[in-house]
Amino acid sequence: MDFKNLVLTEEDGIGIVTITREKALNALNTQTMLELQYLFTEYGQKWAVSGIVLTGAGEKAFVAGADIKEFLGMSAEGGSKMAQRGHDIFFAIERFPKPVIAAVNGFALGGGCELAMACHMRVAGENARFGQPEVNLGIIPGYGGTQRLIQYIGKGKAMELLMTADMIKAPEALQLGLVNHVVPAGEEIAKAKEILLKIASKGPVAIAKIIESVNAYFDEKQDGFAKEVNAFGETTGTSDFIEGATAFVEKRKANFKGN
């Protein structure tokens, strides 16, 4: 698949993915969703980067939602199908075995807020705005917003934001736990890269197992503690564990290979 709405670059071994529908405030149309699906399933398996920063083009928006113009006149059946595909894509991001950080450079509304929440972390610029305004359109969030928002900010505040459609600014998002860091506008990618570079010096298998184990807590089909037991066992069986422990004893920096 050719990328038309995503631009992929590499900096210091980190993948920077930019959604480039600036004129539509990077709204998620079908083509962009398909490209995200391809990126976080097939392409991402082979892409030799240690982590990914996901951002939006321009200074105004990360993603201002699903493309409202595209889903006008959608039937109930069409809506459910679209929601299922969206869930599959956002789960692929959430379960991606390398860290994914949203660099939120402006509006993150509706599907945009949901996209940021599917990433493992969020770095917001001071100008970022978050919200789930779907009720303004007579619909509810369809890409996991009713579930993931609770995970970050708790039930009461999630109920308020989901029902009022209020937008919150970056400092409040930080205080609520929705974002990890707030930085001056324009420095989101640099901060996200700084975090990813730190993670890149750790054992890649361990990082993948952290992602699996933390996600298991939120998956009712899994016992998170049992998952941790298994995942811990899998990390102790790696060459990286031998390297990490040996490096500690030899008082040097570990050189992990990812196996």
Ligand code: DAK
């Ligand atoms: N979709 C399409 N185009 C959008 C857009 C969007 N979400 N947001 C902005 N744009 C377009 C505008 O139409 C405008 O294009 P032109 O009309 O000039 O061609 C351009 O981007 C610039 O926007 P504005 O002129 O409105 O810019 P302002 O600075 O005045 O306002 C704003 C910025 C972000 C406050 C405003 O654009 C705005 O309110 N945008 C809509 C925000 C919103 O309601 N987003 C949430 C959409 S609901 C589903 C699953 C998920 C979803 C839906 C269905 N299924 C499974 C079925 C998700 C739904 C949502 O995300």
